[in-house]
Amino acid sequence: MGVISDAIDALEDWCCDLFKDGIKSQFDGISELLTDTFDQTTGSGGLVNDFISKHPAQFTGGASVGTSVWTTIETLCNNVVVPIGGFILTIVLLNELCQMVLRGNNFKDFDDSIIIKWLIKSLCGVILVANTYYIASALFSFGTNVCSNGISTLFGSGSFLSSTLALDKSALGSLSLGELMTVWFISLIVHFGIMILIVAIVITLASRIIEVFMYLSIAPIPMATMMDSGEWAGIGKNWIKQLLALSFQGFFIVVALGIFKTLLSNAITTLNSSSDGIVLQMGLLLGYTAALIFTILRTGAISKSVFSAR
Numbered sequence: 001m002g003v004i005s006d007a008i009d010a011l012e013d014w015c016c017d018l019f020k021d022g023i024k025s026q027f028d029g030i031s032e033l034l035t036d037t038f039d040q041t042t043g044s045g046g047l048v049n050d051f052i053s054k055h056p057a058q059f060t061g062g063a064s065v066g067t068s069v070w071t072t073i074e075t076l077c078n079n080v081v082v083p084i085g086g087f088i089l090t091i092v093l094l095n096e097l098c099q100m101v102l103r104g105n106n107f108k109d110f111d112d113s114i115i116i117k118w119l120i121k122s123l124c125g126v127i128l129v130a131n132t133y134y135i136a137s138a139l140f141s142f143g144t145n146v147c148s149n150g151i152s153t154l155f156g157s158g159s160f161l162s163s164t165l166a167l168d169k170s171a172l173g174s175l176s177l178g179e180l181m182t183v184w185f186i187s188l189i190v191h192f193g194i195m196i197l198i199v200a201i202v203i204t205l206a207s208r209i210i211e212v213f214m215y216l217s218i219a220p221i222p223m224a225t226m227m228d229s230g231e232w233a234g235i236g237k238n239w240i241k242q243l244l245a246l247s248f249q250g251f252f253i254v255v256a257l258g259i260f261k262t263l264l265s266n267a268i269t270t271l272n273s274s275s276d277g278i279v280l281q282m283g284l285l286l287g288y289t290a291a292l293i294f295t296i297l298r299t300g301a302i303s304k305s306v307f308s309a310r
Contacts, residue, residue, distance in 0.1 A: 012177055019180040020172045026187040027268070030194050034261075037198055051205035052250040053148035055141055056212055073213045077133045077220065085129045085220025092228045093122050099229070125227040132223040136216050136243060143247025147254055154258040175278065186282040193289035200293045204253065208300070212246050215239065241309035249303040253296060260292045 051059075057070040100114045128135065172180065219239075226236035267285050271278060304310075 016175075016177055016180055019177070019184045022184050023172060023180070023187050026184070026191045030191055033191075033194055033198065037201070051202075051209060052253065053144065053151055055144050056137060056209065056216065059209060069213055073217045074133060077217050081218055082129065082220045085132070085224045086126075088221060089125050089129050089224035089227060092224060092232060093118070093125060096121065096227065096229060121227055125224065128223050128226070129220045132219040133216060135223075136219045139240070140212060140216075140243060140247045143244070143250060146248065147250040150251055150254040150258075154254060154261065172278070179279065183278055183282055186279070186286060190282065190285050190289055193286060193293070197289060197293050197296070200296050201253065204296055204299065205250070208246055208249055212243075215243050215246065238310055241307045242304070245300075245303040245307045245309045248306070249299050252299040252302055256292060256295045256299065260288060263288050 057068065059069055097118050100118060172183070175183065222236040222239035224236075225232040227233075264285065267281050267288070271281050
């Protein structure tokens with residue numbers, strides 16, 4: 001019986017070590033996956049570099065060669081939409097001239113200065129419509145610069161989690177085989193949740209950059225309505241708000257990821273410092289991951305609410 005008991009104990013110890021190694025490898029895989037996602041090393045082409053910190057003119061979808069989307073949208077905007085914007089600007093300016101003249105009690109109180117005002121407004125309108133694509137892209141670059149600085153501040157060029165925050169196997173030493181199996185299973189779900197998180201980030205960022213190019217492609221039309229003093233001006237104002245909201249959506253994503261990094265680091269520190277409540281900490285990690293996925297998907301609505309974009 002002693003031989004059988006020793007064999008069972010050895011098998012149990014081997015299984016415990018196996019699950020401990022599996023749990024540690026899951027956390028190492030999570031850290032490596034997040035590090036690769038937010039890698040800021042020059043020339044590495046990380047996910048964040050391609051979708052958040054780069055200006056639309058540099059966006060190629062991760063490809064090292066080929067035509068950028070910027071060139072295609074620029075050609076479309078200048079050749080197709082600018083003439084339409086110029087036509088709308090003409091209508092808006094003529095209507096504005098009529099309104100300015102009629103306000104003077106049907107020519108009885110006619111002020112010569114309104115002609116000068118109208119000419120200045122017309123000149124500004126022509127300049128804006130002709131160059132609105134580049135003006136809009138410069139406006140978008142404010143958000144890009146904020147995102148780039150935020151990423152460098154929060155993540156830098158190192159690992160997402162420092163080596164001192166790697167999961168220590170000794171923290172799992174007091175757990176039984178059943179508890180280790182539970183923790184391993186939860187860590188597997190957390191790892192899978194991180195992969196879903198990366199997919200959610202890709203979907204959000206890809207749809208965001210596509211929306212940006214759509215807003216840039218139609219830029220001359222809402223910019224032409226900005227010259228109107230009536231209700232039409234609301235179209236241009238809302239367009240600017242939408243562009244700013246898309247620009248700073250990336251910043252809200254960076255903020256959410258920075259919060260998640262802190263929570264993940266605190267959870268691993270707690271796991272390493274005490275063997276009590278490990279299952280609870282793993283459950284919290286799973287909850288944090290799920291909450292971050294939903295938050296990433298809602299960053300667009302959050303950004304639009306901040307800028308009052310409809």
